Amino acid sequence: LQDSVKKLEDRVKHLENLEEALLVGQIASRVEKVFVGEIVNGTNVIDSRYLTIDQLESALSDLPRKSRQSKDIFKSQEEVSKANENWDTLESTFRLNSDLYGA
DSSP states (O other): OHHHHHHHHHHHHHHHHHHHHHHHHHHHHHHHHHHHHHHHTTSSOOOOTTOOHHHHHHHHOSSOOSOGGGGGSOOSHHHHHHHHHHHHHHHHHHTOOHHHHHO
């Protein structure tokens, strides 16, 4: 009986850890969506629900595109400029760094 109780306690602790990890993931996903929405604000991007920070970074980079989806996000240089301006504002306001984007 003690062995069964110990196994059950271990399982409950494991599930609690998974629940915490899920909550952190949900928060990170929501924060990313808010940031993405702010970055594309004022551009002609109509639906940013499926965009990620990584895709925007690729689309705004002067380097070759890492993702085929990112090359069609912005249609004009004005949109790129506005998105870069929005990104700079977010970074300075929230003192963001690359560690956050990697999270």
